Amino acid sequence: MSDKILFMKSHEWVQFLDDTTARIGISDYAQSELGDLVFINLPEVGDEVIVGESFADVESVKAVSNVYSPVTGTVKAVNEDLLDQPELVNSEAMETWFIEVENISDKADLLSELEYKKLISES
Amino acid sequence: MKLIFEKGNTNRGCDLIPECDVPVVTLSQKFHRKIELNLPELSETEISRHYTELANHTFGVNNGFYPLGSCTMKYNPKVNEELAKLPGFTDVHPLQPEHTVQGSLFVLQQAEKYLCEITGMDHMNFQPAAGAHGELTGLKLIWAYHHDRNDSKRDKIIVPDSAHGTNPASAALAGFTVINVPSTDDGLVDVEALRGVVGEDTAGFMLTNPNTVGLFEKDILEITSIIHQAGGLNYYDGANLNAIMGVARPGDMGFDVIHLNLHKTFSTPHGGGGPGSGPVGCKEILSRYLPSQGIIEEDGILGFAHKDEKSIGRVKSFYGNFLVVVKALAYIMTLGAEGLKDASCNAVLNANYMMHRLGDVFDIPFGNGPCMHEFVISLNKLKKEKAVSALDFAKALLDHDMHPPTMYFPLIVYEALMVEPTETETKETLDEAIRIYKEVYAYACKAPETMGDYPLTTPIGRPDEVKAARNPILRFDFSSK
Numbered sequence: 001m002s003d004k005i006l007f008m009k010s011h012e013w014v015q016f017l018d019d020t021t022a023r024i025g026i027s028d029y030a031q032s033e034l035g036d037l038v039f040i041n042l043p044e045v046g047d048e049v050i051v052g053e054s055f056a057d058v059e060s061v062k063a064v065s066n067v068y069s070p071v072t073g074t075v076k077a078v079n080e081d082l083l084d085q086p087e088l089v090n091s092e093a094m095e096t097w098f099i100e101v102e103n104i105s106d107k108a109d110l111l112s113e114l115e116y117k118k119l120i121s122e123s
Numbered sequence: 124m125k126l127i128f129e130k131g132n133t134n135r136g137c138d139l140i141p142e143c144d145v146p147v148v149t150l151s152q153k154f155h156r157k158i159e160l161n162l163p164e165l166s167e168t169e170i171s172r173h174y175t176e177l178a179n180h181t182f183g184v185n186n187g188f189y190p191l192g193s194c195t196m197k198y199n200p201k202v203n204e205e206l207a208k209l210p211g212f213t214d215v216h217p218l219q220p221e222h223t224v225q226g227s228l229f230v231l232q233q234a235e236k237y238l239c240e241i242t243g244m245d246h247m248n249f250q251p252a253a254g255a256h257g258e259l260t261g262l263k264l265i266w267a268y269h270h271d272r273n274d275s276k277r278d279k280i281i282v283p284d285s286a287h288g289t290n291p292a293s294a295a296l297a298g299f300t301v302i303n304v305p306s307t308d309d310g311l312v313d314v315e316a317l318r319g320v321v322g323e324d325t326a327g328f329m330l331t332n333p334n335t336v337g338l339f340e341k342d343i344l345e346i347t348s349i350i351h352q353a354g355g356l357n358y359y360d361g362a363n364l365n366a367i368m369g370v371a372r373p374g375d376m377g378f379d380v381i382h383l384n385l386h387k388t389f390s391t392p393h394g395g396g397g398p399g400s401g402p403v404g405c406k407e408i409l410s411r412y413l414p415s416q417g418i419i420e421e422d423g424i425l426g427f428a429h430k431d432e433k434s435i436g437r438v439k440s441f442y443g444n445f446l447v448v449v450k451a452l453a454y455i456m457t458l459g460a461e462g463l464k465d466a467s468c469n470a471v472l473n474a475n476y477m478m479h480r481l482g483d484v485f486d487i488p489f490g491n492g493p494c495m496h497e498f499v500i501s502l503n504k505l506k507k508e509k510a511v512s513a514l515d516f517a518k519a520l521l522d523h524d525m526h527p528p529t530m531y532f533p534l535i536v537y538e539a540l541m542v543e544p545t546e547t548e549t550k551e552t553l554d555e556a557i558r559i560y561k562e563v564y565a566y567a568c569k570a571p572e573t574m575g576d577y578p579l580t581t582p583i584g585r586p587d588e589v590k591a592a593r594n595p596i597l598r599f600d601f602s603s604k
Contacts, residue, residue, distance in 0.1 A: 038589055039592075063531060063534060087589070
């Protein structure tokens with residue numbers, strides 16, 4: 001896991017590729033809590049994402065959950081593999097990004113990996 | 124088991140249709156089917172055995188304990204079915220002249236009267252086919268109300284994070300934006316957080332009371348008044364009405380519009396196609412927007428009122444699932460005012476009995492005080508320490524001739540099991556369920572590695588739920604025959 005990866009309390013991870021570009025996914029803890037994913041709804045390239053607001057939803061055999069954006073910016077790319085193979089998130093959550101965002105103008109208060117691990121061990 | 128299409132043989136029939144006594148008309152060739160119709164051809168014995176086998180693979184309240192939280196799987200009195208079978212109800216056509224169906228109209232009129240009395244509403248409309256359909260209809264009334272007052276900026280519906288999933292879904296479908304309001308650590312609506320999200324864009328607030336963790340919202344009057352003061356309306360999700368029938372009324376709590384689930388609270392069949400019935404009720408201020416305007420009486424003759432020009436329009440063909448209303452009315456009249464109240468009190472008593480007896484073994488997150496008609500167990504500790512999930516636990520219960528509780532709901536409780544025993548179970552049944560829950564829990568702690576294997580006694584063990592959700596096979600492929 002890269003040391004550049006940061007987390008939200010709502011279990012998303014963000015990896016900054018540079019100051020204004022980043023990839024976003026959900027944590028391994030999130031996928032294990034959700035259980036087997038059956039559908040993922042993603043935004044489209046060019047859509048705006050806003051910090052703290054939902055940009056995607058994931059449906060597991062248990063429930064449908066929102067995925068919240070750690071940043072404000074424009075969707076540069078979406079991982080279209082997930083539309084047919086949502087199980088990729090279950091097998092490699094930390095390697096499987098949902099979207100890549102550019103022109104990032106704002107970001108949430110993010111947790112380091114250590115802080116995040118502490119958070120989930122307490123839950 | 125085999126499907127009916129995989130059984131039988133060609134030219135084997137058992138038709139009981141009388142010989143045709145009118146001239147046979149042949150349609151022109153262009154209306155003929157190009158492919159032969161694939162109909163099963165079975166003997167009457169085979170058909171009878173096929174459906175008996177299906178029935179044997181089905182589990183309902185007639186088979187055993189069914190404590191499916193938030194679903195109120197109470198016993199369905201058989202007298203309801205007898206009454207709904209009366210030819211005066213079944214051998215009528217919805218377009219028959221009103222004076223020839225006075226009995227059916229009387230049923231609708233009486234059911235509306237009683238349900239309004241029970242809920243504190245002024246009107247009740249029976250068109251919606253089930254709960255979520257009632258929600259959509261109720262939200263359309265809220266939409267119509269604001270737009271009629273030229274207050275169209277009100278486009279936000281507030282729902283608590285513990286809400287039934289249908290609440291935000293119905294609000295989104297009705298064209299609103301959904302705002303979530305968190306629960307407090309006590310499992311109740313966070314009143315201060317609610318105050319923080321209301322405003323000029325608030326269209327309404329949706330709540331079930333008691334809420335989904337089985338607690339009565341003690342601040343309900345303050346909650347509904349916050350919404351009213353902001354200019355919004357309060358929507359009551361009737362899924363949990365079974366806890367308060369005859370004791371408290373949504374109308375007195377400040378709710379303006381509600382839906383009921385006759386197939387939950389009022390003992391009509393639930394699941395397996397029901398059919399359901401989700402009447403929408405409202406206060407006078409919303410009555411003009413209802414899908415239709417109810418029954419009126421003129422010179423002792425009942426009839427349908429003319430539709431109001433402000434009506435949101437029809438949401439279902441004719442009068443909704445009318446025979447379900449007959450059954451619900453039968454239930455209400457059989458129990459009477461005191462009986463309905465007793466039903467709710469016993470539902471609450473049964474839930475509290477189970478909760479307290481299970482409390483020494485199970486973690487019950489909001490179990491400090493009494494619960495209402497249901498309670499929520501968390502198996503998070505079992506999941507963390509033994510890797511046994513709520514799903515594993517629920518599956519293991521299937522081997523004990525009982526239906527598991529609702530799983531993974533509400534979302535604010537991890538590894539949740541939501542238990543709603545209902546009033547129609549005896550103490551012996553509850554004691555047996557408590558014994559089995561504890562036995563399965565002890566076994567899960569002792570041999571967690573085996574918990575993925577259950578159930579062992581059901582026709583199907585563990586279906587591939589991912590595959591079932593992603594690639595469901597919903598029709599028979601005749602080419603495979």
